[in-house]
Amino acid sequence: MKSKPFLLITVLCVFCLILGTSYILGFKTLSVTSDLSCMSICGLTLLFSHFFGLQIGNYIVGLIWSVIGLSLFAFAYRFSR
Numbered sequence: 001m002k003s004k005p006f007l008l009i010t011v012l013c014v015f016c017l018i019l020g021t022s023y024i025l026g027f028k029t030l031s032v033t034s035d036l037s038c039m040s041i042c043g044l045t046l047l048f049s050h051f052f053g054l055q056i057g058n059y060i061v062g063l064i065w066s067v068i069g070l071s072l073f074a075f076a077y078r079f080s081r
Contacts, residue, residue, distance in 0.1 A: 003080070005080075006076050006077075006080040009072055009073070009075070009076035010073065012069075012072060013069045013070070013072045013073040013076070014069070015069070016065050016068050016069030016072065017066055017069040017070070019065045019069075020062045020063065020064070020065030020066035020067075020068075020069060021062065021066070022062075023058050023059070023061045023062030023065065024058070024059060024062030024063070024066070025062075026058065041061065041064055041065070042061075044060070044064070045057050045058075045060050045064070048060045
């Protein structure tokens with residue numbers, strides 16, 4: 001039964017990687033309005049976008065989501081063996 005959690009985490013990893021890629025390639029862009037419901041990743045990328053511009057902010061958020069996806073996949077792979 002170790003394959004069921006691995007499959008679930010793998011699907012979550014793929015979602016994170018697709019989300020990160022969409023930001024990097026420009027299919028999805030950051031909202032420049034500050035919202036009270038903004039969480040840590042959103043707040044960090046808004047901070048980068050205010051200091052370095054919207055394009056750099058999109059790259060940063062894409063890289064953050066991609067790193068989250070890859071680290072979750074590495075975690076799932078390590079504990080599935």
